[in-house]
Amino acid sequence: MIQAGSGILASALGIPFFLLYIAVGVAMLAIFVLVYSRFTAHDELALIREGNWTASIALSGTLLGFTIPLAKAISQAGNIADMLLWGFAAFLVQLLAYLSVRLMIPGLSEKIANNQASAGTLLAACSISCGLVNAAAMTM
Numbered sequence: 001m002i003q004a005g006s007g008i009l010a011s012a013l014g015i016p017f018f019l020l021y022i023a024v025g026v027a028m029l030a031i032f033v034l035v036y037s038r039f040t041a042h043d044e045l046a047l048i049r050e051g052n053w054t055a056s057i058a059l060s061g062t063l064l065g066f067t068i069p070l071a072k073a074i075s076q077a078g079n080i081a082d083m084l085l086w087g088f089a090a091f092l093v094q095l096l097a098y099l100s101v102r103l104m105i106p107g108l109s110e111k112i113a114n115n116q117a118s119a120g121t122l123l124a125a126c127s128i129s130c131g132l133v134n135a136a137a138m139t140m
Contacts, residue, residue: 021074021083028087032066032094039095041102041109054112054120061124065131066094072135086138090131097130098123 037044047055073086101123102108111119 020080021077024080024083025070025074025087028070028084028091029063029067032091033063035091036062036066036094036098040098042113044112047113052113052115054115054117056120057117058112058120058123058127061121062094062098062127064124065097065127065129065134066090068128068131069093069135069138072138076138089138090134093130093134094127097127101126 042055044055044059048059069090070087073083073090077083077086105111105119105122108119108123112123
């Protein structure tokens with residue numbers, strides 16, 4: 001029999017919040033991919049469908065760079081508004097990371113579209129690095 005105050009009951013009461021945070025997190029990730037793919041000068045998903053592994057490396061790094069601070073935001077958030085605020089900050093940092101690499105590497109999108117691994121790898125590394133710094137800097 002489950003008694004009030006038991007660990008199992010307390011855990012079970014958290015399931016709706018778990019599901020809510022998962023749903024909002026997945027929605028934020030989907031929105032990020034849609035916006036980011038429109039923000040870049042190349043179509044990552046189309047390139048990946050064609051077998052362009054450089055685009056896959058670049059997008060994978062960007063997804064990790066966004067998801068690492070999003071995970072931190074979820075784990076620290078006191079409520080959904082906190083999560084959304086810090087998730088949006090992670091979103092902006094990734095857009096700025098892309099713009100920074102684009103400034104450093106002229107023709108970045110063309111290089112990715114032409115499957116030049118050096119460009120995609122640098123973008124992935126910068127995205128992940130910015131995501132890690134972003135997550136570490138989050139204090140709520």
